[in-house]
Amino acid sequence: xxxxxxxxxxxxxxxxxxxxLLTLTGxxxxxxxxxxxxxxxxLPQDIGDNPAAKFPVPSGAAYLGPTIEDIExxxxxxxxxxxxxxxxxxxxxxxxxLDRGSLNKVEHKYSLRIKSCGGNMVADDGYKWxxxxxxxxxxxxxxxxxxxxxxxxxxxxxxxERSIEDPDTFVITYEGLHLHFxxxxxxxxxxxxxxxxxxxxxxxxxxxxxxxxxTFLPPGPPLPDDPKEATGPxxxxxxxxxxxxxxxxxxxxxxxxSSSCSSHRSPPLSPPSPSTCPTFIASCF
DNA sequence: CGTATTTGACCCGCGC
DNA sequence: GCGCGGGTCAAATACG
Numbered sequence: 330x331x332x333x334x335x336x337x338x339x340x341x342x343x344x345x346x347x348x349x350l351l352t353l354t355g356x357x358x359x360x361x362x363x364x365x366x367x368x369x370x371x372l373p374q375d376i377g378d379n380p381a382a383k384f385p386v387p388s389g390a391a392y393l394g395p396t397i398e399d400i401e402x403x404x405x406x407x408x409x410x411x412x413x414x415x416x417x418x419x420x421x422x423x424x425x426x427l428d429r430g431s432l433n434k435v436e437h438k439y440s441l442r443i444k445s446c447g448g449n450m451v452a453d454d455g456y457k458w459x460x461x462x463x464x465x466x467x468x469x470x471x472x473x474x475x476x477x478x479x480x481x482x483x484x485x486x487x488x489x490e491r492s493i494e495d496p497d498t499f500v501i502t503y504e505g506l507h508l509h510f511x512x513x514x515x516x517x518x519x520x521x522x523x524x525x526x527x528x529x530x531x532x533x534x535x536x537x538x539x540x541x542x543x544t545f546l547p548p549g550p551p552l553p554d555d556p557k558e559a560t561g562p563x564x565x566x567x568x569x570x571x572x573x574x575x576x577x578x579x580x581x582x583x584x585x586x587s588s589s590c591s592s593h594r595s596p597p598l599s600p601p602s603p604s605t606c607p608t609f610i611a612s613c614f
Numbered sequence: 615c616g617t618a619t620t621t622g623a624c625c626c627g628c629g630c
Numbered sequence: 631g632c633g634c635g636g637g638t639c640a641a642a643t644a645c646g
Contacts, residue, residue, distance in 0.1 A: 460619060462638060475637070479618090488637095 440502040442492065458487070469493050 433440045457479035463472050473490040485505045492498035 457618095459617095461640095463619095463621075464636065464638095467635065473636090477638095 438502055438504045440500060443499045443501065444495070444497055466490065471496075 458476040459479040460474060461477050462475040464475070465472050469490070471491040471493065473488055476487045476489065478485040483505075485503075487504070488502040490500050492500055
């Protein structure tokens with residue numbers, strides 16, 4: 330039996346999962362990266378007035394990234410129906426985020442189970458993903474697709490496969506983060522004095538240099554490749570979730586005020602198109 | 615023609 | 631050592 334007879338498999342996967350991926354990739358540690366044991370984000374309240382604290386400190390006391398509970402809390406701000414549906418229905422985008430238990434973290438990888446509610450998933454995060462592989466999985470009729478951030482300086486990856494139990498449920502596994510997303514959080518050009526003592530990445534990636542910069546900027550417009558391109562507040566979910574997780578009490582307002590197409594930032598490799606408006610972000614949170 | 619996708623080959627880790 | 635399976639590579643192909 331061929332999955333998704335009416336819609337090309339890869340197309341469905343990609344358009345469906347992109348927006349969700351952005352939701353989480355900004356939170357994720359790269360499994361093999363030197364940042365794996367370092368906090369991804371520090372916020373103004375975290376930094377305070379101590380210059381020495383303006384860079385993520387890879388110590389045991391540092392913020393080690395979101396837990397499943399953090400992410401679930403962030404997700405919980407999505408409007409939930411009053412009834413006893415087992416998942417949060419996102420009517421605008423035609424899919425549902427399965428309720429508690431659908432999100433798992435395993436060895437710095439997050440897996441998310443998302444229920445498709447029919448229709449084509451047309452939502453994009455502005456980032457581009459390049460499919461680099463597809464494999465048939467043993468004992469599963471559904472292949473697994475492998476995607477990598479099209480930004481060559483970014484190591485973010487995702488895997489998407491259809492659930493065996495429920496053909497309408499997608500299992501998306503996120504690994505790594507959009508490193509170019511972290512650019513605006515640091516001032517470049519200063520000699521690194523604080524850097525992670527952890528192991529080097531398996532592959533040479535110039536991106537981690539950003540983390541070596543001692544000065545940390547508060548969350549602002551993600552700046553994929555060139556800090557000089559930074560403009561005003563943006564508002565992708567990816568921008569907001571790290572902040573949300575740290576500020577659960579103000580999550581809802583922050584997102585409702587920040588989600589709009591007009592404030593969509595320029596994606597790393599291509600300008601946003603009308604179809605790339607983060608509708609998922611606006612409707613989900 | 616440049617870019618993205620497809621897909622078989624290849625690599626590597628793991629269990630037997 | 632060998633086979634298996636997951637992950638990645640890269641040439642061929644499709645597409646805009």
